[in-house]
Amino acid sequence: MKYIAFAAALAATPAMADQAVSINFAAQIAGKPFSCTETYMGLGAKGTAVKGIDYRLFVSGAALIRADGTAQPIALDQDGKWQLDDLALLDFEDGTGGCATGTAEINTTLRGTVPEGDYVGLGFALAVPFDKNHGDPTLAPAPLNTTAMFWNWQGGYRFVRIDMVPVDKAADGPKGWFLHLGSTQCPAASKTEAPTAPCKNPNHLPVTFAAFDPATNVVVIDPAAVVADADLTVNAPETSPGCMSFPGDADCVSVMGKLGQAYGDLPAGPQQLVTMR
Amino acid sequence: MGRLAIWAGCIGVAGLALATPAPLTAEPYSWPIPAWMPPPPVPADNPMTTQKVDLGRHLFYDARLSADGTVACVSCHVQDRAFTDGREVPVGINGTFGIRNAPGLANAGYVPMLTWANPHMTSLEFQALMPLFGDNPDEMGNNGQEAALFARLAADPYYATAFPDAFPDRPAPDLFTVTRALAAFQRSLISVDSPYDRFKYWGDKDALSDAAKRGEQLFFDHRFECYHCHSGIHFTENLQTSRSAFAETGFHNTGLYNIDGAGAYPANNTGLMELTGDPADMGKFRTPSLRNVALTAPYFHDGSAATLDEVLDHYRQGGRSIATGPHAGHGATSPLRDGMIVGNSATKAEIADIIAFLESLTDTGFLTNPAYADPWPADHPAVADRVLP
Numbered sequence: 001m002k003y004i005a006f007a008a009a010l011a012a013t014p015a016m017a018d019q020a021v022s023i024n025f026a027a028q029i030a031g032k033p034f035s036c037t038e039t040y041m042g043l044g045a046k047g048t049a050v051k052g053i054d055y056r057l058f059v060s061g062a063a064l065i066r067a068d069g070t071a072q073p074i075a076l077d078q079d080g081k082w083q084l085d086d087l088a089l090l091d092f093e094d095g096t097g098g099c100a101t102g103t104a105e106i107n108t109t110l111r112g113t114v115p116e117g118d119y120v121g122l123g124f125a126l127a128v129p130f131d132k133n134h135g136d137p138t139l140a141p142a143p144l145n146t147t148a149m150f151w152n153w154q155g156g157y158r159f160v161r162i163d164m165v166p167v168d169k170a171a172d173g174p175k176g177w178f179l180h181l182g183s184t185q186c187p188a189a190s191k192t193e194a195p196t197a198p199c200k201n202p203n204h205l206p207v208t209f210a211a212f213d214p215a216t217n218v219v220v221i222d223p224a225a226v227v228a229d230a231d232l233t234v235n236a237p238e239t240s241p242g243c244m245s246f247p248g249d250a251d252c253v254s255v256m257g258k259l260g261q262a263y264g265d266l267p268a269g270p271q272q273l274v275t276m277r
Numbered sequence: 278m279g280r281l282a283i284w285a286g287c288i289g290v291a292g293l294a295l296a297t298p299a300p301l302t303a304e305p306y307s308w309p310i311p312a313w314m315p316p317p318p319v320p321a322d323n324p325m326t327t328q329k330v331d332l333g334r335h336l337f338y339d340a341r342l343s344a345d346g347t348v349a350c351v352s353c354h355v356q357d358r359a360f361t362d363g364r365e366v367p368v369g370i371n372g373t374f375g376i377r378n379a380p381g382l383a384n385a386g387y388v389p390m391l392t393w394a395n396p397h398m399t400s401l402e403f404q405a406l407m408p409l410f411g412d413n414p415d416e417m418g419n420n421g422q423e424a425a426l427f428a429r430l431a432a433d434p435y436y437a438t439a440f441p442d443a444f445p446d447r448p449a450p451d452l453f454t455v456t457r458a459l460a461a462f463q464r465s466l467i468s469v470d471s472p473y474d475r476f477k478y479w480g481d482k483d484a485l486s487d488a489a490k491r492g493e494q495l496f497f498d499h500r501f502e503c504y505h506c507h508s509g510i511h512f513t514e515n516l517q518t519s520r521s522a523f524a525e526t527g528f529h530n531t532g533l534y535n536i537d538g539a540g541a542y543p544a545n546n547t548g549l550m551e552l553t554g555d556p557a558d559m560g561k562f563r564t565p566s567l568r569n570v571a572l573t574a575p576y577f578h579d580g581s582a583a584t585l586d587e588v589l590d591h592y593r594q595g596g597r598s599i600a601t602g603p604h605a606g607h608g609a610t611s612p613l614r615d616g617m618i619v620g621n622s623a624t625k626a627e628i629a630d631i632i633a634f635l636e637s638l639t640d641t642g643f644l645t646n647p648a649y650a651d652p653w654p655a656d657h658p659a660v661a662d663r664v665l666p
Binding site: 054101102103136137138139145146147148150152153154155175184185186200201236237238239240241244246247248249 | 322395396397402403406407409410411412413415419420421422423424452453456457543544545546547551552553554603
């Protein structure tokens with residue numbers, strides 16, 4: 001890992017010098033870079049061809065990890081747009097093609113600083129932290145005012161939104177196969193008060209890479225392994241299209257474990273959404 | 278004349294209800310309620326003004342609030358149906374069917390938890406985000422499209438002055454101002470002038486038919502237990518007013534479904550359980566107000582009862598039996614059915630009397646009040662492509 005010292009710039013203060021750090025993310029579907037105009041082959045149990053029409057994630061709590069295992073939180077640049085405190089919205093769709101709910105702007109990196117030091121690994125979560133997930137979105141600063149990530153019926157935000165639509169979708173069929181991860185069953189949450197108890201299913205997705213060099217490595221997001229055993233051509237009757245984390249949805253049974261989440265009586269498996277290269 | 282004088286007196290009450298001083302240009306809002314009635318609570322960040330209520334009315338009827346200009350709030354909430362739509366479930370953008378019956382909006386400001394069963398929906402301001410931006414199902418179709426939505430509104434000459442008039446400190450259409458104005462208008466939708474109100478609160482003994490008077494006695498009788506849940510000024514135990522020490526809420530499983538013998542409701546309509554995760558909350562839905570109920574068919578959270586006769590038959594049997602199909606089951610034997618739903622031996626004549634009483638809750642002034650009506654000219658772009666139910 002290379003270190004860029006800003007000691008000269010900070011000479012006036014006795015504080016430890018910071019180094020800039022940028023974590024690059026790559027969004028893929030079935031191994032191909034995500035694009036709103038691309039068709040992806042062989043998804044799910046039926047090998048379905050799909051288009052991707054939205055692809056956004058919230059990342060929070062990112063930290064570099066020292067050789068001794070301790071974590072150094074990355075102080076994200078507060079850009080007033082994508083990054084807020086330790087939370088960032090990653091946005092891989094550019095509003096072209098089928099991304100009708102999208103915007104031209106994209107954001108594919110975390111940008112911040114850490115104290116100068118030796119770091120070997122990376123950790124973060126795909127999540128909106130509990131204390132930010134249940135505020136009033138009409139008053140929230142960016143990126144928590146992004147309506148595309150609103151999940152108001154559940155009283156929070158989607159942490160992961162990857163919307164796929166089978167190419168040969170039936171005209172009267174479900175509108176697509178949408179993968180949404182977010183907290184469910186947060187009984188005390190309301191607009192004006194923080195919930196008094198944690199959500200029953202927080203559905204935070206923590207990720208740790210023991211060896212990760214921001215200069216050369218990239219975090220890779222790909223839903224193909226997550227949906228490998230799901231049939232993307234159908235939707236269980238009387239449930240949301242695809243898997244939206246809601247309990248009792250047959251479309252989620254093979255999926256949530258691969259997002260690292262327990263689901264009903266099913267145990268959590270190793271998450272398969274996020275890898276690195 | 279006596280009533281008019283008392284109504285005028287309520288202006289003073291409205292002034293006290295404003296938690297924050299309104300801007301100098303703002304006209305204080307006068308609640309259309311009698312003096313004995315407390316107004317609904319008003320959030321500190323959204324004081325009522327006449328300008329804001331009027332802006333909210335324009336937004337409510339403006340189909341440009343939807344992504345393709347076809348769906349306005351009125352597309353599912355029509356004044357002469359007490360702001361319901363007459364359908365089992367509403368229809369949003371691109372012909373998308375909703376999941377639950379469109380609730381009436383009369384006295385919405387007095388409801389502490391909005392929609393059928395959602396503890397997150399604690400204000401009209403917050404609730405407005407659902408039809409605007411929800412995508413499961415799509416209603417107005419603006420998810421991810423807020424910039425285009427606000428640009429459409431900002432381009433209209435009326436809004437160019439109406440937003441600054443209503444929000445001098447934040448004069449553009451945005452997430453805050455649009456939801457605040459819509460909430461202010463809905464908070465103004467108050468219905469307390471039915472024949473029953475004239476009978477009960479104004480001493481007009483001729484305001485009710487004999488059948489309705491008999492029905493009132495049955496409604497408030499232990500044989501039928503209607504009033505245990507449909508209680509209070511709005512005939513629902515869900516109530517908050519500006520004088521409430523705390524909000525009151527009530528959700529019940531009335532035995533409409535029992536799919537698995539263990540009380541299951543259809544998977545997409547499990548009621549409060551969907552949000553709380555508590556199996557005991559299966560099938561619990563908010564007790565709706567009965568004001569104007571004769572006009573708000575079909576009934577129940579999924580619109581599955583076409584008439585008041587069907588509703589009362591359901592309660593007479595103590596639960597609904599569905600013989601065939603994916604929802605088959607005997608609601609009366611559901612282990613989750615509320616203890617108040619015990620069945621009864623109502624005769625046809627008694628049911629007719631109860632319905633006469635329910636019909637006396639129809640407030641024709643509310644249905645025709647020009648302050649609640651569509652403000653847009655018929656050829657205006659706000660309504661050019663608007664679809665009504």
